[in-house]
Amino acid sequence: MTNTSASVTDTALQGLPEVIEAIRDEWNVPGLATAVVKDGQVILSQGFGKRSIVGNLDATDQTLFAIGSSSKAFTAMAIAMLVDEGLVNWDTPIKHYLPTFKLYDPIATEQTTVIDLLAHRTGLPRYDLGWYNASLSRKDLFERLQYLEPNKKFREVWQYQNLMYMTAGYLIEALTGQTWEEFVQQRIFTPLGMTTSNFTPKDSQQTSDFALPYREVKEEVQQMEFYDRFQAVGPAGSINSSVQEMCKWLQCLLNKGKYGETSLVSEAQFAQLIAPHMVIPPSNRRLRNNWKPFITIMAWVGA
Known part of the structure; x- marks a missing residue:
């Protein structure tokens, strides 16, 4: 077990760090950090394992990790804030705000709303190879959406779609004059x-506490290069954060958009963020039998 910034303060959690450590060892994960927030208070915040194997550096609750698609919740919150300000409406077609918005399906082009983007229901499959390792800009990707053929009808089914969250970030820039990154930094x-x-x-590498990236190759954990071409689709997954700072975000969400005396969003718009908008179908037997709670959580946070 490694550095602890906030020890277990709830007797119900006694033994949890040992369980986490055992799972980390079983899954061959070099390092991780986790936290528990109860009744608005952080009752566990702790790092496990190593953030650098070669450097023998412990993971802590201040270690920066890539949070991946949990970044999407920040993008959704940003949109909700703009709804509060009257700059955008959940149900107004995107084309009203971005006249050049165009999808392969003409019906989707005319009718796609912000909720459609965030609820993964435009009819498009992932198309991740369109942006992965590419040097295209956010604007480039936005202009190429029209060539991506859907495999489902508009609003027919939930299909995970990073490029639609990229589009939501692009919309934020068009409405505010700030990049998605500038808006999230300043307003969240x-x-x-x-x-x-x-x-x-x-x-992250300019800080004193960040995790190195690793992958498993033939059951051997190997250090790999940082992936640094995420910026075009940043609104879908580029944020790096620590468990300690994510606790502040979690406390804000648990308090309906408020953190201390700071209110990021009205309760009315926060209710929209957590309202069900699309059923997530199980993709296979394993998901159907073993991962129902995970699917529910994913739906709740908009990931």
């Missing part, structure tokens, strides 16, 4: 005191 990170959270691996 700063009010919540998320001072080390950032948007690029380069920024």
Whole structure:
């Protein structure tokens, strides 16, 4: 077990760190951090294992990790804030705000709303190879959406779609004059005191506590290069943060958009963020039998 910034303060959690450590060892994970928030208070915040194997550096609750698609919840919150300000409406077609918005399906082009983007229901499959490892800009990707053929009818089924969250980020820039990164930094990170959270691996490496990336090759954990071409689709998954700072975000969500005396969003718009909008179908027997709670959580946070 490694560095602890907040020890277990609830007797119901006694033994949990040992369980986490055993699972980490079983799954061959070099390092991780986790936290528990109860009744608005952090009752566990702790790092496990190593953030650097070669450097023998412990993971702590201040270690920066890529949070991946949990970034999407920040994008959705940003949109809700703009709804509060009257700059966008959940149910107004995107084309009203971005006249050049165009999808392969003409019906989707005319009718796609912000909720459609965030609820993964435009009819498009993932198309991740369209942006992965590419040097295209956010604008480039936005302009190429029209060539991506859907495999389902508009609003017919839930299909995970990173490019639609990219589009939501692009919309934020069009409405505010700020990039998605600037908006999230100024309007979410700063009010919540998320001072080390950032948007690029380069920024993480400028800090004193960040996790190195690893992958498993033939059951051997090997260090790999940071993936640094995420910026075009940043609104879908580029945030790096620590468990300590994510606790502030979690406390804000548990308090319906408020953190201390700071209110990021009205309760009415927060209710929209957590309202069900699309059923997530199980993709296979394993999901259907073993991962129902995970599916529910994913739906709740908009990931």
